[in-house]
Amino acid sequence: MSSAIDLHGQPHVDRYLETDGEDGYHWRNGTTILILFTKGRKSGQERKHALIFREHEGAYLVVASKGGTDAPPAWFVNLQADPNVEVQIKGERFKAVARVATPDEKPAMWAKMAEVWPDYDEYQKKTSREIPVVVLERA
Template sequence: MDEEIYDSTTGWVAAHIRTYLETDGEKGHMYQGWPTLLLTTRGRKSGKLRRTALIYGEDTGRYLLVASNGGAAQHPAWYLNVMAEPDVMVQVGPEKFAARARTATAQEKPALWTVMTSIFPLYDKYQAKAEREIPLVVVERVATT
């Protein structure tokens, strides 16, 4: 992919992404004790590639992300981008791959939410203070030819 990728403009997130990239995930994969991945989405308004770092969980070969935005009233930009264009790029440690993201169904979410709160318990507090249902996103690899 030769297209320029724009990293998060949030200072500490941008620094985390730089460390992740510079060490090929060796120093960025675990962040303050939590597993993180890099998610690259297509901007729903700009059309540009946008990259952010997120805490993740795993479930039967799928990656799980919580669109918490720290419990803010609005969804994070990365989630809005995923809803507009579900084809994404992911880096987990040194491994990079194409994937498709979707919001977990109401039936799936309770069990997957438990996986994520076991990794990052603050998600329950974020949900309690949010004025919205916090989405849980399932990211699945796509076969590349």
């Protein structure tokens, strides 16, 4: 069985949830992963996403990069429709409210995220879309 370090997408989510993050919380280049649960804006179905995160002043930051594509990730569109989400970090699952970092907050938050995943800077160069930093605050 390979480590979650080699996994992406649904296989990573599944391994993380099966092991309460024992396998999957620590990921590439020293990053840490949370699972974001959103509600599909059309289907109403629960959606799960493994995302790089960092703690920031009691909240959790994630980046809606989708590798620098011009379209935002589906999870971001879903949380814009319904910002009430759930987050799982290791074995703890909790309710949270998602919001986009304000223009004043974003530079420091972006720098904090790019520190652990420098590719974010490259992703931003690839698209004219402003890639948002999403702040997840415990509800």
